[in-house]
Amino acid sequence: MTTESRRESLLSAAQRVFAREGYHRAGIRQIAEAAGCAVGTFYVYFPTKGDCFRALIDQLYHRVMTAIQAARAPQTTPVAKLAASLAAVTEVLLNDQELSRVVLVHTRGSEPELEDHLWAIQQTLARLVASDLAECGIDQSAATVGAHAWVGALGEVVHLWAREPQECDLAGMVAEVKRLFWRGWNLGEPPALSQVRASEAR
Amino acid sequence: MTTESRRESLLSAAQRVFAREGYHRAGIRQIAEAAGCAVGTFYVYFPTKGDCFRALIDQLYHRVMTAIQAARAPQTTPVAKLAASLAAVTEVLLNDQELSRVVLVHTRGSEPELEDHLWAIQQTLARLVASDLAECGIDQSAATVGAHAWVGALGEVVHLWAREPQECDLAGMVAEVKRLFWRGWNLGEPPALSQVRASEAR
Amino acid sequence: MTTESRRESLLSAAQRVFAREGYHRAGIRQIAEAAGCAVGTFYVYFPTKGDCFRALIDQLYHRVMTAIQAARAPQTTPVAKLAASLAAVTEVLLNDQELSRVVLVHTRGSEPELEDHLWAIQQTLARLVASDLAECGIDQSAATVGAHAWVGALGEVVHLWAREPQECDLAGMVAEVKRLFWRGWNLGEPPALSQVRASEAR
Amino acid sequence: MTTESRRESLLSAAQRVFAREGYHRAGIRQIAEAAGCAVGTFYVYFPTKGDCFRALIDQLYHRVMTAIQAARAPQTTPVAKLAASLAAVTEVLLNDQELSRVVLVHTRGSEPELEDHLWAIQQTLARLVASDLAECGIDQSAATVGAHAWVGALGEVVHLWAREPQECDLAGMVAEVKRLFWRGWNLGEPPALSQVRASEAR
DNA sequence: GATGAATGAGGGTTCATTCAT
DNA sequence: CATGAATGAACCCTCATTCAT
Secondary structure, three states: OOOOHHHEEEEEEEEHHHHHHHHHHHHHHHHHHHHOHHHHHHHHHHHOOHHHHHHHHHHHHHHHHHHHHHHOOOOOOOOHHHHHHHHHHHHHHHHHHHHHHHHHHOOOOOOHHHHHHHHHHHHHHHHHHHHHHHHHOHHHEEEEEEEEHHHHHHHHHHHHEEEEHHHOOOHHHHHHHHHHHHHHHOOOOOOOOHHHHHOOOO | OOOHHHHHHHHHHHHHHHHHHHHHHHOHHHHHHHHOOHHHHHHHHOHHHHHHHHHHHHHHHHHHHHHHHHHOOOOHHHHHHHHHHHHHHHHHHHHHHHHHHHHHHHOOEEEEEHHHHHHHHHHHHHHHHHHHHHHHOOOOOHHHHHHHHHHHHHHHHHHHHHHHHOOOHHHHHHHHHHHHHHHHHHOOOOOHHHHHHHOOOO | OOOOHHHHHHHHHHHHHHHHHHHOOOHHHHHHHHHOHHHHHHHHHHOOOOHHHHHHHHHHHHHHHHHHHHOOOOOHHHHHHHHHHHHHHHHHHOOOHHHHHHHHHHHOOOOOOHHHHHHHHHHHHHHHHHHHHHHHOOOOOHHHHHHHHHHHHHHHHHHHHHOHHHHHHHHHHHHHHHHHHHHOOOHHHHHHHOHHHHHOOO | OHHHHHHHHHHHHHHHHHHHHHHHHOOOOHHHHHHHOOOHHHHHOOHHHHHHHHHHHHHHHHHHHHHHHHHHHOOOOOOHHHHHHHHHHHHHHHHOOHHHHHHHHOOOOOOOHHHHHHHHHHHHHHHHHHHHHHHHHOOHHHHHHHHHHHHHHHHHHHHHHHOHHHOOOOOHHHHHHHHHHHHHHOOOOOHHHHHHHHOOOO
């Protein structure tokens, strides 16, 4: 087993345990056991429990940012860029549901440092959305609030799905949130996901 | 000092400490000290740290529910009831900012039992809103999602304010959220708060 | 059991365990057990293992300084003051043999902070002796070295006794050290302990 | 790199790290890194951290004993032998200051086994000095104590120098210690180092 | 011989909770 | 009711040592 795969097995074990137990109830012992290695091995790869959690946050962040950049690149109008960004975020959440759950649900109440870290990331994301909104003609402060509201709404929907996975359809809910905000921002009905994708194609 | 006032001083001390430190970093020692009594006294009034926190959750819940019922009673149309409910919630948040912060921000990551408790309450609230939405002509599933999205958006805005209290105006942001969702639900521009209040008067 | 006596029982248990095991091998669990209490109780009285050890250092320091001041007060000539100081130190070592052993033998290799603490104390003591020596006509640098040499010699003799308690007589060795240094400093034969004591009487 | 030179580079790295950090704070990782090799390599040359430290003790011991034997050989009178022995020890300390520091300062508090080992060596040395002293007419027990006192004084002076290297002159202090003990033993003023060396010459 | 990832016993410390006073 | 010393399970983390490559 290479050191990279060991690190990844620890990371995915941590993801599972954090998802199930939350930050504080998750013990290094459990994570190591879930990864099939000893406690000491955990510390070969992560200096700290918090650093391990942060790696998960960063993993999600990286995926989101990558997806957003890829999705925005081919777009030309502000509305299209906004739509593409939201679609990209949505897509990552749908693809990495457990990871999203860990990051969006369990960072709160973990450690101030981690909360700050995620907060900074969400600020980045919110500012991006806000600046798109501003370009779409929405006034500055409404754009800021709107962006945060969107982040919160999305987070809550993930939370709902995290609590009752069998009773709800995350994809459908996410689409509904998009329609809701789209109208709320006076941008009309949102472009269907398929249309966005079509326009992404070069 | 009467039994009741001692309990309330503990509760308000707990509110302050939980707001500042979060659930896990808040220690019984700190709470007791903030309340000006000994650790043992805390346990005369609350069987458990979690029960104390739950009492804060319930306090907010009680205020919200009372306010909603009072606001809805005089309303006749579904839209007016919805508007009244949202306005009532909003008003409680603005009046009890620290308490809202504790409950909405710090319940996550506390303990499964407490998370469940808050969740059940938010479900109740969301269902209320959802049923109003449904009566306003929004289809069932969209109503459910919409209600949760609204709860999440509101929570996030409280979070934003909790993090940067001097840079943002909670009341203004809450009003903006209302406009956003009102349009999102195709209900037109929201009634001004003053109008709602006027119609509340008997 | 009062809190003061509890603290003292912990301190004396710590003294025993540190004497037997040295700083690093001594565990909080052992100390607590030796004191007949739980691990947590140790931390009610000492914030840290190091703080507990430091309390022992300070205990010895306090006894030494008290004894020195009492012994010097009635003396008038520099030689008599020097003799009184050395006799006082000697007396404390003989009365508190285990404590002396802990402090003089086991501080080294404990923690930098503790080593510094003891070092500062020994510097104080050495400077006191050095200044007496200087007043006895010994030149400055020789006085400094002489004082440290005396401290080291005394420490080593304690060490010898710590290692082979049944084969050596600490009191006799300490007396021999005094004679040795007295001649080394050209002060003639040292005053007998009884004489010093006699002159202490008012 | 030959086996021997690798071992020596590890030994000198260990000397540096132990001098800087003390026994417990020095980690195998640091030593290996300082020697420019991997952790595993360390264990090719030393079965144990303690064994590595012991090798340093023995290194100093070997140098001291070699120097003493060389210095004593040409001497004929007991006083000259004593002077030669002390001068030899002194010379080694001055030539191998870092090593002396490691052994004399950091063995205490390391491990019982290592402390015993150094103790046995110091006993050997002390007995040698004590037997010379006895031949110089000093009575048995005074000789033993004197020898230990001398070892302790020397160690403390090394310690002083280890703590404040820039403020003190090890060579000068060592010379002063010699004068002090020489007078303490009623042997008059000590022979100058140069005289000893002259008499060493064949 | 050389490597460095893996190990796991054991370390110090925390803190919600209890209970005798 | 009020107290606060006492508790001990459980936590995160370290590091000397091993061994397959």
